[in-house]
Amino acid sequence: MNALLIIGVVVSVGFLFGELAARLKLPKVTGYVLAGIALNPGLVSVIPQDFVSHTDFVTNIALSFITFSVGGTLLYPRIKDLGKSISYITFFEAEFAFLAVAIGFMIISPFFTGIESVSWVVTFLPMSLLIGSIASPTDPTATLAVIHEYKAKGDVSTMIMGVAAFDDALGIMNYSLAVAVARVLILQKSINMYTSVFNPLMVIAGSILLGIFFGFMFNRVTSLMKKETEGAFIVVILALLSLCFGVARLIGVDELLSTMVMGIFVVNFNPRRDLIFRILERYTEELIFVLFFTISGMHLKFSVLLSSFMLVLIFVVFRLLGKFSGTLLGAKLSRSSASVKRYTVGGLLPQGGIVVGLALMMKQIRAFDAISDVIISVIIGATVIHELIGPVVSKYALRKAGEISS
Numbered sequence: 076m077n078a079l080l081i082i083g084v085v086v087s088v089g090f091l092f093g094e095l096a097a098r099l100k101l102p103k104v105t106g107y108v109l110a111g112i113a114l115n116p117g118l119v120s121v122i123p124q125d126f127v128s129h130t131d132f133v134t135n136i137a138l139s140f141i142t143f144s145v146g147g148t149l150l151y152p153r154i155k156d157l158g159k160s161i162s163y164i165t166f167f168e169a170e171f172a173f174l175a176v177a178i179g180f181m182i183i184s185p186f187f188t189g190i191e192s193v194s195w196v197v198t199f200l201p202m203s204l205l206i207g208s209i210a211s212p213t214d215p216t217a218t219l220a221v222i223h224e225y226k227a228k229g230d231v232s233t234m235i236m237g238v239a240a241f242d243d244a245l246g247i248m249n250y251s252l253a254v255a256v257a258r259v260l261i262l263q264k265s266i267n268m269y270t271s272v273f274n275p276l277m278v279i280a281g282s283i284l285l286g287i288f289f290g291f292m293f294n295r296v297t298s299l300m301k302k303e304t305e306g307a308f309i310v311v312i313l314a315l316l317s318l319c320f321g322v323a324r325l326i327g328v329d330e331l332l333s334t335m336v337m338g339i340f341v342v343n344f345n346p347r348r349d350l351i352f353r354i355l356e357r358y359t360e361e362l363i364f365v366l367f368f369t370i371s372g373m374h375l376k377f378s379v380l381l382s383s384f385m386l387v388l389i390f391v392v393f394r395l396l397g398k399f400s401g402t403l404l405g406a407k408l409s410r411s412s413a414s415v416k417r418y419t420v421g422g423l424l425p426q427g428g429i430v431v432g433l434a435l436m437m438k439q440i441r442a443f444d445a446i447s448d449v450i451i452s453v454i455i456g457a458t459v460i461h462e463l464i465g466p467v468v469s470k471y472a473l474r475k476a477g478e479i480s481s
Contacts, residue, residue: 078126081122081123081126084114084121084122085114085366085370085373086362086365086366086369088114088369089106089107089110089111089366089368089369091110092107092109092369093106093107093110093365094106096109100466101466102466103364104214105459105462105463107364107365107368107369107371107372108368108371108372108455108458108459108462110368110369110372111368111369111370111371111372111373111374111375112372112373112375112459113372114369114372114373115375115377116373117375117377117378118377122373127373127374130373130374131439133366133367134371134432135320136313136316136320136363137363137366137367137432138320138330138331138334138367138432138436139316139317139319139320139334140312140316140355140360141367141432142247142331142332142335142338142429142432143312143334143335143337143338143341144338144352144355144356144360145240145243145335145338145429146244146334146335146336146337146338146340146341147338147339147342147351147355148240148241148342149241149244149342149343150342150343150348151343153237159409160234160405160409160410160411160415161234161237161238161241163406163408163409164238164401164402164405164406164409164411164415164419165238165242165245165405166401166405167401167402167404167405167408168238168242168397168401168402168405169211169212169245169246169249169401170211170245170249170401171397171398171400171401171404172207172210172211172398172401173207173208173210173249173397174207174397175207175210175393175394175396175397175400176203176206176207176389176390176394176397177203177204177206177207177208178203178393179203179389179392179393180199180203180386180389180393181199181200181203183389184199184202184203184386184389187383187386187389196260197261197263198445198446200260201258201261201443201446202257202449202450204253204256204257205253205257205437205443205446205450206390206450206453206454207253208252208253208254208433209246209250209430209450211242211245211246212242212243212245212246212426212430212433213238213242213243213423213424213425213426214426214429214430214465221422221469221470221473222235222469222473225470225473226479227478227479228478229414229476229477229478230411230412230414230415230476231414231415231418231476231478232422232473234411234415235421235422235423235469236422238402238419238423239422239423242423243429244335244339246430246433247329247331247332247335247429247433248279248332250331250433251278251282251329251332252279254329254437254440257442257443258440258442261442261443261445262442278327278328278329279329279332281326281327282323282328282332282333283332283333283336285319285322285323285328285333285336286319286332286333286334286335286336286337286339286340287336287337287340289315289318289319289322289337290337290338290339290340290341290344291340291344293311293312293315293340293341293345294340294341294345296311297311297351305354308351308354309358309359312351312354312355315337316334316337319333319337320334331429331433331436367431367432371431371432371435372455374438374451374455375451375452375455375456376448376451383449383452383453383456384456386449386453387452387456387457387460390453390457391457391460394457395424398420398423398424402416402420402423406419414476414477417475417476418472418473418475420472421468421469421471421472421473421475422468422469424461424468424469425461425462425465425466425469426457426458426465430454431455431458434447434451434454434455435451437450437451438451
């Protein structure tokens with residue numbers, strides 16, 4: 076089967092499953108992931124395994140658009156208006172989820188991974204840090220769909236959407252640091268102050284500087300476009316995002332953090348920001364999501380998933396514990412209302428988008444070859460669970476908070 080025919084099948088089946096999911100009142104992303112699972116070479120022989128093994132190009136472009144859009148939600152006036160409550164809750168729920176999952180996996184994963192004859196420091200510790208870093212982000216799409224469908228309004232609705240927008244950024248930073256430390260542990264380099272602290276910080280600093288540079292370049296280019304068309308903006312976005320992502324990989328800094336910072340710079344300093352991000356949402360977002368999530372489902376290895384089923388449950392349970400305790404502490408320290416303390420966490424369960432991308436990025440790092448399949452299977456399995464139960468829990472929480480009429 077030729078490549079164009081395969082792409083046609085992937086997009087068609089992904090789109091169809093997405094529409095069916097929407098008819099069943101589920102997020103479209105759930106349908107896309109299920110479409111990928113249905114096309115998985117381990118289940119049917121429609122798509123060759125060789126194609127799935129060479130999809131880095133597509134997933135990298137999709138990731139650059141997704142992280143740029145995440146950065147585009149971090150407008151400074153919006154952050155300022157939300158006040159300290161959202162800052163406290165975002166920090167503690169994201170970091171507690173990271174710590175809870177990482178610690179849980181450090182203790183439990185050796186008994187369920189099926190990986191034998193390995194060192195705890197070289198395998199299970201870095202794997203736990205990597206999986207823990209992916210526990211931080213929240214997918215706001217599912218909760219937003221519930222809020223719009225039922226016209227929910229109130230403090231809990233506002234807090235959920237604000238936290239969901241900002242903890243993606245914190246999650247990417249956690250991921251960048253975890254990747255740097257995990258690489259040191261797996262390659263068994265001597266752990267000194269430089270390799271364990273300064274090198275990860277240099278990677279993060281370099282990523283931020285590179286994102287600022289390309290954000291500045293993007294703003295300069297768009298300022299010179301006098302008779303701009305929406306098509307021209309899409310070309311410029313694709314060109315500079317690809318350059319930012321590619322240069323980041325070339326010089327050894329984090330690609331996702333760079334493209335996210337580029338989005339932050341654009342949304343805060345480009346006078347045409349509303350037009351730019353509206354074009355992305357209108358013309359590229361759904362195609363990017365269909366391709367990205369369907370291909371993500373095709374990466375799932377059923378043999379690894381079956382052996383990692385307990386790890387999926389551990390991830391879901393420990394992430395919930397971290398999100399709940401972090402939200403409660405953040406709300407208490409910021410003196411938020413009782414309803415915010417009790418029900419905000421109900422809208423922070425869905426996971427998709429960026430977390431699948433982070434897992435796929437790990438597979439491209441050769442140092443993680445021994446653990447990347449386990450991580451991908453755990454994350455995709457947990458994503459399906461989160462995207463199925465997330466909207467139901469969000470609706471329940473908003474109803475209990477009195478923001479949805481009975």
